[in-house]
Amino acid sequence: MLQEESDLSLIIAQIVQKLKGSNLYSQLERQAWASLQRPEIKLESLKEDIKEFFKISGWEKKLQNAVYSELNVFPLPSHPAAPPEHLKEPLVYMRKAQGSWEKRILKSLNSMCTELSIPLARKRPVGEQKELLNKWNEMGTDEPDLSLFRPVYAPKDFLEVLINLRNPNYENGDSLSFRTHLGLIQVPLKVKDIPELKECFVELGLNIGQLGIDDSTQVPPELFENEHVRIGQKVLAEQDSAAAQQYIRQGSPTALRAELWALILNISSQPEDVLYYEQLKTNVIQHDLLVDSLIYKDVKLTASNDDYYFVFEDYLYQVLLCFSRDTSVLSHFAFNSASPPKSYIRGKLGLEEYAVFYPPNGVIPFHGFSMYVAPLCFLYHEPSKLYQIFREMYVRFFFRLHSISSHPSGIVSLCLLFETLLQTYLPQLFYHLREIGAQPLRISFKWMVRAFSGYLATDQLLLLWDRILGYNSLEILADMWCTYTYSTNIEYLL
Amino acid sequence: MPRECQRSEYHVFQPLTSSPQGYGRQDLSSENQNYKGHGLSKGKEREQRASIRFKTTLMNTLMDVLRHRPGWVEVKDWLRENFDHTYMDEHVRISHFRNHYELTRKNYMVKNLKRFRKQLEREAGKLEAAKCDFFPKTFEMPCEYHLFVEEFRKNPGITWIMKPVARSQGKGIFLFRRLKDIMDWRKDTRSSDNQKDDIPVENYVAQRYIENPYLIGGRKFDLRVYVLVMSYIPLRAWLYRDGFARFSNTRFTLNSIDDQYVHLTNVAVQKTSPDYHPKKGCKWMLQHFRQYLASKHGPEAVETLFRDIDNIFVKSLQSVQKVIISDKHCFELYGYDILIDQDLKPWLLEVNASPSLTASSQEDYELKTCLLEDTLHVVDMEARLTGREKRVGGFDLMWNDGPVSREEGAPDLSGMGNFVTNTHLGCVNDRKKQLRQLFCSLQLQKKASS
Numbered sequence: 001m002l003q004e005e006s007d008l009s010l011i012i013a014q015i016v017q018k019l020k021g022s023n024l025y026s027q028l029e030r031q032a033w034a035s036l037q038r039p040e041i042k043l044e045s046l047k048e049d050i051k052e053f054f055k056i057s058g059w060e061k062k063l064q065n066a067v068y069s070e071l072n073v074f075p076l077p078s079h080p081a082a083p084p085e086h087l088k089e090p091l092v093y094m095r096k097a098q099g100s101w102e103k104r105i106l107k108s109l110n111s112m113c114t115e116l117s118i119p120l121a122r123k124r125p126v127g128e129q130k131e132l133l134n135k136w137n138e139m140g141t142d143e144p145d146l147s148l149f150r151p152v153y154a155p156k157d158f159l160e161v162l163i164n165l166r167n168p169n170y171e172n173g174d175s176l177s178f179r180t181h182l183g184l185i186q187v188p189l190k191v192k193d194i195p196e197l198k199e200c201f202v203e204l205g206l207n208i209g210q211l212g213i214d215d216s217t218q219v220p221p222e223l224f225e226n227e228h229v230r231i232g233q234k235v236l237a238e239q240d241s242a243a244a245q246q247y248i249r250q251g252s253p254t255a256l257r258a259e260l261w262a263l264i265l266n267i268s269s270q271p272e273d274v275l276y277y278e279q280l281k282t283n284v285i286q287h288d289l290l291v292d293s294l295i296y297k298d299v300k301l302t303a304s305n306d307d308y309y310f311v312f313e314d315y316l317y318q319v320l321l322c323f324s325r326d327t328s329v330l331s332h333f334a335f336n337s338a339s340p341p342k343s344y345i346r347g348k349l350g351l352e353e354y355a356v357f358y359p360p361n362g363v364i365p366f367h368g369f370s371m372y373v374a375p376l377c378f379l380y381h382e383p384s385k386l387y388q389i390f391r392e393m394y395v396r397f398f399f400r401l402h403s404i405s406s407h408p409s410g411i412v413s414l415c416l417l418f419e420t421l422l423q424t425y426l427p428q429l430f431y432h433l434r435e436i437g438a439q440p441l442r443i444s445f446k447w448m449v450r451a452f453s454g455y456l457a458t459d460q461l462l463l464l465w466d467r468i469l470g471y472n473s474l475e476i477l478a479d480m481w482c483t484y485t486y487s488t489n490i491e492y493l494l
Numbered sequence: 495m496p497r498e499c500q501r502s503e504y505h506v507f508q509p510l511t512s513s514p515q516g517y518g519r520q521d522l523s524s525e526n527q528n529y530k531g532h533g534l535s536k537g538k539e540r541e542q543r544a545s546i547r548f549k550t551t552l553m554n555t556l557m558d559v560l561r562h563r564p565g566w567v568e569v570k571d572w573l574r575e576n577f578d579h580t581y582m583d584e585h586v587r588i589s590h591f592r593n594h595y596e597l598t599r600k601n602y603m604v605k606n607l608k609r610f611r612k613q614l615e616r617e618a619g620k621l622e623a624a625k626c627d628f629f630p631k632t633f634e635m636p637c638e639y640h641l642f643v644e645e646f647r648k649n650p651g652i653t654w655i656m657k658p659v660a661r662s663q664g665k666g667i668f669l670f671r672r673l674k675d676i677m678d679w680r681k682d683t684r685s686s687d688n689q690k691d692d693i694p695v696e697n698y699v700a701q702r703y704i705e706n707p708y709l710i711g712g713r714k715f716d717l718r719v720y721v722l723v724m725s726y727i728p729l730r731a732w733l734y735r736d737g738f739a740r741f742s743n744t745r746f747t748l749n750s751i752d753d754q755y756v757h758l759t760n761v762a763v764q765k766t767s768p769d770y771h772p773k774k775g776c777k778w779m780l781q782h783f784r785q786y787l788a789s790k791h792g793p794e795a796v797e798t799l800f801r802d803i804d805n806i807f808v809k810s811l812q813s814v815q816k817v818i819i820s821d822k823h824c825f826e827l828y829g830y831d832i833l834i835d836q837d838l839k840p841w842l843l844e845v846n847a848s849p850s851l852t853a854s855s856q857e858d859y860e861l862k863t864c865l866l867e868d869t870l871h872v873v874d875m876e877a878r879l880t881g882r883e884k885r886v887g888g889f890d891l892m893w894n895d896g897p898v899s900r901e902e903g904a905p906d907l908s909g910m911g912n913f914v915t916n917t918h919l920g921c922v923n924d925r926k927k928q929l930r931q932l933f934c935s936l937q938l939q940k941k942a943s944s
Contacts, residue, residue, distance in 0.1 A: 137712060138745040254785060255792040307857065308782055311711035311741060377711070379789055459785050 015070045023272055024066050031059055058239065065241035069266035072472050073335075073396055089337035089405045093167055094412075098337045098404040101161050105364055106341050108152050113290060116148055120343055120358055121289045129285050136281070140304070140313035146297045151367035155446040158366075158402060159184075162412055165404070183419030184441045189406055191417040192475065194425070201471065201479075203249040211251025211463060225253075232256045241266055249470035251463050258379040264469050265392040269385050277384035280322035283360075291359040295320045299370045306454055312377035319373050319387050320365070323394075329361035332395035337405035338362075363399075368446070371453040372398050375461050397474055401449050409474040414448060415441055417478040426482070448481055554852045555859060559866040565876070584823075587873055590847060591726070591824045597814045598828075598847040600699045601634045601659045610813035626813075628806045628842050630702040635676075642700050646673060653703040658696050666696075669703060676700070704841055707746065708834040710786065714746040715739045716843060717780070717832040719919065721807050721892070722869055727820040728895035731811055732872055733804070735888045735923040736861050739783045741776040777858065784920030787838075795838060803832060803840045804917050808893055810842060827869055864888060864925060871929070878936050886932065887925040890916050 019025055032050055035041055041049040054060040082090075089095045113120060124132070135142065163184045170188050192200065204210065211228065228250065235243045236259050244263045252260050262268065284292075299316050303309045309316075323329070333340055340362025345354040373390050380386040400410045407413065422430045422440055433440050447455045451474070452464060467476045560566055596602045607629055615623035633642035635656075646654070656676065658666040670676055707714045720734040778786075788796045807830065829849025833841045851866070853859035868887035871879075884891045884898060891898050898916040 141745065254789045257789060307855070308778060310776070311713060311778070314712055314745070378786060381790070458782065 011071075011074065015067060015074070018070060019066055022066070023270065024062060028054075028059060028063065031057070061239055065239070065263070065266050068241045068245075084334070087335055088333070088339075089407075091167075091406045094165070094337060094404055094406050097161065097165055099339075101158075101404060102338065102341065105152055109290075109341075109364065112150065112152075118290055118293075121287055124286060124288050128288075132285050136285075136318070138314055139317040140299075142296075144293070144296060146293060146300065149293050149297045151298060151301075152294065152364055154367040155402075155449040156442075158411075158449070159442065159445045162404065162415065165412065183416070183423065184439055185412065185416045185419060187412060187416070189413050189416055191408070191413055191420055194421070197475070197479065201249075201467075201476065203470075204467070204476075211253065211466075229253045229256070232260065236260065236263065239263060245470055245472070247470075248466045252466045254459075257462060257466070261379065261389060261469060262385070265389060265396070267385070267388045267392060269382070269388070273388055274384045277322060277387050280325045280387075281318075283325040284321045289324060289359055291324050291365065292321055294365050295324065295370070298365055298367060302368055302454065303370045303374045306371075306374065308458055309371075309374040309377070309454070312374060315377045315381075315383065315386060316370050316373050318383050319390055320370060322387055323391060324359040324361050324363070324365075326361045326391065327357070329363065329391065329395060330357060332399060333362060336399050336403055337407075337410075338399070338403040363394075366402065368450050368454075371450045375453050375458060375465070378458055378462070396472075397468055398451065400474060401451060411449065414474060414478045414481075415445070417475065418444075418448070418481045421478065421482045444481055448477060451477060452480065555862040556851050556866055559863050559870070563867075563870065586823055587825065587875065588821075588823050589825060589827070591723075591826050592819045592821065594818070594826055594847045595660075596817045597810065598845050599659050600632070600657055600844055601697055603810070603814075603845065604629065604632045604634065604699060606813045606817060607810065610809070625805055626809050628802070628809070628840060630704060630841060632699050632701040635698045635700055643673065649702075653705055655701050655703040656698050657701065658698050660696070704833055704835055706836040708836055708838070709746050710739075710741070712745040713741045715741045715778075717783070717803075717830075717834070718849070719780075719803070719807075719830045719832060720849065720865055721811075721828045721830055722825065722872060722889060723811065723828065724825045724872065725820070725822065726811075726815050726818045729811055729815055729893055730891070730895070731807065731893040732886070732889040733807065733892040733917050733919060734865055734868070735780075735890065735918050735921055735925075736865065737780040737919065738858070738861070739778040739780065741778070777854065779857065779861070780920040781922070791838065799834070799838045799840065800917070800919050801915070803919065804892065804915055806830070806832065806840060806842050808897075810845065811893070825873055827865075864923075868925065868929075878933065880936070880939070883932065884916055885928060887929045888923045890918055892917050 031054070035050055035053045038053065041053065051060075054063070085095060089098065132139075163186075165185070165187050167187055211225070232247060232253055233256065235247050236256060241263055244260050248260055248264065267273075295317070299313060299320070303316055304313050330340055340357040341364065342355045343358035344351065345356070372394065373386075376386060376390055376393070380389055397409070400407060401414075402411065404410070404412060419441055430440060433443075451468070452461055456464065464476065464480055468474060561568065596606055607626060611623050611626040614626060631645060633639070633645070635642070651671065653669055653671050655667065655669050717737060717739050719737040722732040722734070724730040724732070784796060784800075787799070810830075826847060827849065829846040831843040831846070833843050835841065851862055853862055865888065868889050872886050872889055879886070892915065900914045900916045
């Protein structure tokens with residue numbers, strides 16, 4: 001009991017600390033000062049009166065939303081004496097594996113750099129800056145020669161690393177029994193079983209209405225859809241983040257989705273945010289990074305070739321190039337098992353004073369990275385808002401899909417969950433695929449890493465991502481993965 | 495008779511039946527080359543056909559659809575080349591109306607629409623006539639040149655587009671802002687008129703260019719929608735649920751009106767753009783487009799937009815209803831080109847009597863094959879339908895000598911506001927399921943009645 005209380009007060013202290021530095025704090029302070037002018041605020045009951053004022057004017061709600069948002073990303077409580085690496089990733093062998101994977105990536109990037117003799121970063125000459133500024137809204141029309149660039153890695157390379165993960169402390173004996181896991185992932189992580197999943201995802205039960213199923217043409221709208229839309233509008237009117245998150249577990253109506261996601265992620269386009277985005281844009285214009293070419297190449301290879309997302313090509317550049325300059329993303333590495341690569345100013349290798357993170361946001365894009373942004377273009381058209389939403393989605397969810405960790409929403413757990421579910425509940429399919437030499441995970445890994453973007457129709461994909469936001473976890477992807485594998489492979493089975 | 499029918503491809507079908515009650519074969523004598531037909535022969539008695547013969551010159555989706563249709567047999571040697579002035583038996587069907595150019599040639603369509611609008615204003619008032627304002631101000635050249643100049647002077651600085659009346663695939667179109675640009679053109683055509691009398695002057699229309707088109711991803715697009723007209727008197731028209739939005743490959747800007755690639759969205763023009771990648775395609779299915787709009791503007795705004803689009807179809811068909819030569823053998827599948835502007839107002843660009851049936855991608859191939867299959871279902875050579883259906887596959891009956899309601903039973907035309915038209919453009923198209931149900935129930939009905 002005592003432990004819980006002290007944990008709670010620790011969490012509260014940390015959240016307060018975090019929020020004190022935010023814009024909301026200064027706004028609240030300003031509002032409090034301004035409210036002193038109001039007649040209903042009396043000196044004797046100053047504290048209660050101001051609290052009452054906040055409640056009525058909606059500021060309390062904003063604060064609640066901010067706290068709720070922090071709680072969502074807050075890492076699981078850990079032992080006070082644990083070193084910060086444990087916050088990133090508690091298991092040593094996972095940390096080691098992530099470390100060596102990162103070394104490989106950097107080696108690949110460095111060798112490409114040396115081969116092409118292109119600097120990692122350079123300042124653009126004034127003429128080039130002007131040109132880029134003019135073309136900012138149509139960078140897609142550019143066709144630079146990217147033939148010599150290769151993506152740093154593709155999902156299948158990452159899969160190989162995951163397959164070779166082993167826990168050195170685990171020994172399950174020589175004999176194979178029916179309990180032996182026949183899949184590719186051979187690490188003993190705890191994953192949820194179907195009864196546990198049922199409990200966790202209770203709103204997805206058969207007896208509860210879902211958008212995407214219960215709003216189809218055969219079902220009369222009075223049964224579920226109309227009421228659901230009405231509730232959605234109410235939630236938006238109340239501007240309640242927690243309620244929105246609960247609501248969206250049953251899917252979001254198309255018209256309300258953009259606002260609901262912004263509410264859940266606690267994104268409101270303040271002038272400071274627009275300014276911040278403009279600053280990032282200026283950074284892009286002034287400096288050219290090697291990573292930019294990787295981004296260009298990725299967009300041209302993936303999103304531009306997609307039947308539906310090719311239209312949004314220009315937005316993708318505007319978001320991804322700015323993303324790579326955004327140092328605020330570095331804060332998420334506190335709970336990401338990955339670490340941002342470091343680079344040294346020319347000639348000062350090894351000297352810490354001359355080290356910088358490269359790219360500035362610490363994230364090296366891989367083949368298919370731009371597909372994280374593409375579906376969001378469907379919802380948001382204003383570049384700074386689109387940018388904010390993407391950044392928040394990345395630091396909450398997407399980073400887990402390409403870093404090695406034991407987190408239940410991490411890619412390793414998701415793969416294991418997928419294989420276990422498939423082996424237990426669709427054994428015929430599983431064994432058949434293994435027989436013909438097609439391990440199910442190999443086929444479907446890339447769908448998972450991209451969170452199904454590009455592999456599902458946009459409306460289906462957005463409904464799936466609704467659930468990710470609703471449950472604040474990526475486990476739903478593993479279930480989706482199972483169903484998708486089943487439906488695409490069943491025709492081969494029969 | 496204008497000579498633009500060269501592009502029209504016709505396909506002829508004739509049932510081969512060896513039954514003693516069978517009707518006779520077609521005695522064909524062909525005269526002029528112009529009017530080639532798709533003839534579909536239907537038996538006088540509604541009995542099971544042994545097979546139906548067809549011929550087609552198109553080697554694309556239509557050929558695939560016809561070859562796969564059960565009971566339809568291709569004939570290599572054709573029976574008849576044209577159907578212009580020859581008698582057609584009752585059981586023959588043809589895929590064009592004789593004078594469809596009244597709707598599909600830009601100058602005739604404008605003329606008919608203007609006339610219809612005046613008539614509506616006389617009969618039903620200004621409000622009703624305003625429903626015909628889906629056509630930007632157009633002037634036929636060279637005969638309405640002076641009227642055009644008057645309008646031009648009233649609105650200095652706006653952009654105009656010049657389109658040849660009878661060409662397709664974006665050929666011959668250009669934009670202009672100064673009278674000087676077309677005065678030169680006019681001089682050229684005038685002089686050539688005198689010198690080469692045997693080449694007739696091509697008619698053009700000058701139309702006000704829509705400068706604020708709705709943009710997606712900074713690109714301009716237009717919508718291609720399919721309407722099947724089974725008869726004009728009475729007017730029976732079906733609307734296909736699928737269609738697509740065709741995107742321009744480059745970003746929209748009014749700065750470079752010479753750049754054909756920015757402004758013209760025909761796939762034919764886009765294909766030649768240096769940026770064009772065949773894998774890219776530049777089309778969105780209408781369902782996707784509708785979803786995109788709904789997520790941006792909400793479902794009500796989208797409903798209003800699609801209702802306005804329905805209005806375009808109905809009014810345009812009504813405007814030529816009395817002019818088109820009514821022939822019970824004829825049916826026609828039109829490709830309507832619609833442009834949406836920033837205020838979500840739809841504009842009619844043109845109507846095509848021979849919409850392209852070549853597929854640019856797998857998805858496109860499926861759309862066109864299903865479209866053609868369903869067209870043949872509606873035409874009903876096999877005499878399976880009762881004639882009272884409101885939906886056949888992906889086609890919804892949009893107009894049946896009056897608006898068709900989505901609800902069952904007699905439509906409530908008292909204008910109580912509950913009337914919802916039976917159109918589902920851009921909606922879910924579960925045609926396979928619907929066709930299965932339809933034909934199953936028709937079979938049962940037949941068994942029951944026999």
